Amino acid sequence: xxxxxxxxxxxxxxxxxxxPIGFYMGTAMSGMIFNDFRGVLMFGGxxxxxxxxxxxxxxxxxxxxxxxxxLMTGDQTPFVLPxxxxxxIGYFTGFLMADMYANNNFNPSRFILCLSLxxxxxxxxxxxxxxxxxxxxxxxxxxxxxxxxxxxxxKDYYKADYLTSTTITNDDKTxxxxxxxNFFSVNPPSSNNA
Numbered sequence: 001x002x003x004x005x006x007x008x009x010x011x012x013x014x015x016x017x018x019x020p021i022g023f024y025m026g027t028a029m030s031g032m033i034f035n036d037f038r039g040v041l042m043f044g045g046x047x048x049x050x051x052x053x054x055x056x057x058x059x060x061x062x063x064x065x066x067x068x069x070x071l072m073t074g075d076q077t078p079f080v081l082p083x084x085x086x087x088x089i090g091y092f093t094g095f096l097m098a099d100m101y102a103n104n105n106f107n108p109s110r111f112i113l114c115l116s117l118x119x120x121x122x123x124x125x126x127x128x129x130x131x132x133x134x135x136x137x138x139x140x141x142x143x144x145x146x147x148x149x150x151x152x153x154x155k156d157y158y159k160a161d162y163l164t165s166t167t168i169t170n171d172d173k174t175x176x177x178x179x180x181x182n183f184f185s186v187n188p189p190s191s192n193n194a
Contacts, residue, residue: 009127012120012123012127013124013127016085016120016121016124016125017085019085019088019089019117019121020046020081020083020085020088021070023092024043024046027039027042027043027046028043030042031043037157037158037159037161038159041154041157041158042095044154045091045095045146045147045151045154046091046092048146048150049083049087049088049091049143049147049150050081050082050083050088051082052083052146053081053082053083053084053087054083057082064079064080065080065129065130065131066078067128067129068080068085068125068128068130068131083143084125084130084131084135084136084139085121085124085125085130086118086121086122086125086136086137086139086143087139087140087143087146088143089117089118089121089140089143090118090140090141090142090143090146090147091143091144091146091147091150092114092117092147093114093117093118093140093143093147094143094144094148094151095147095148095150095151096114096147097114097144097147097148098147098148098151098152098155099151099158102151102155118140121136121140122136122140
């Protein structure tokens with residue numbers, strides 16, 4: 001018989017397990033559907049976080065823990081994302097905390113939500129045997145550091161209407177589009193017309 005506590009733990013562990021996918025899809029959709037450039041930047045940061053984790057996993061020759069698996073394949077091989085979930089939630093928390101700090105606008109509900117998500121994620125990963133407490137805290141801190149540094153790099157562009165703001169004229173957009181087209185063109189126009 002499953003107790004209420006066991007059902008609650010299972011629910012928390014399931015939600016934590018799928019949370020990174022939700023964040024990735026949410027930020028990507030925010031950027032594409034609602035033209036919110038902040039979503040594009042946040043999604044780019046999530047991808048950067050995954051690439052950093054993939055890099056150190058390859059260098060350190062890390063193996064996948066079956067307890068950390070997002071899913072199991074048909075031959076019972078665990079499928080895990082390169083970045084541990086605690087690092088992903090740490091990145092999210094660090095990015096939003098850096099945004100609040102840079103704008104000198106402390107939002108208590110955002111702070112409590114991010115901190116709660118981070119603590120629940122650490123608890124969940126330790127609870128399922130994916131990480132030890134020290135490993136989970138290390139990954140969380142690493143994610144927070146990545147989030148803060150990434151925010152420092154993109155903070156000047158972190159505006160909902162960055163692409164549609166009046167600082168970019170139509171001539172600038174045409175020039176930028178021409179440069180992008182020429183960059184990806186197989187036969188770019190030569191600068192010498194001789």
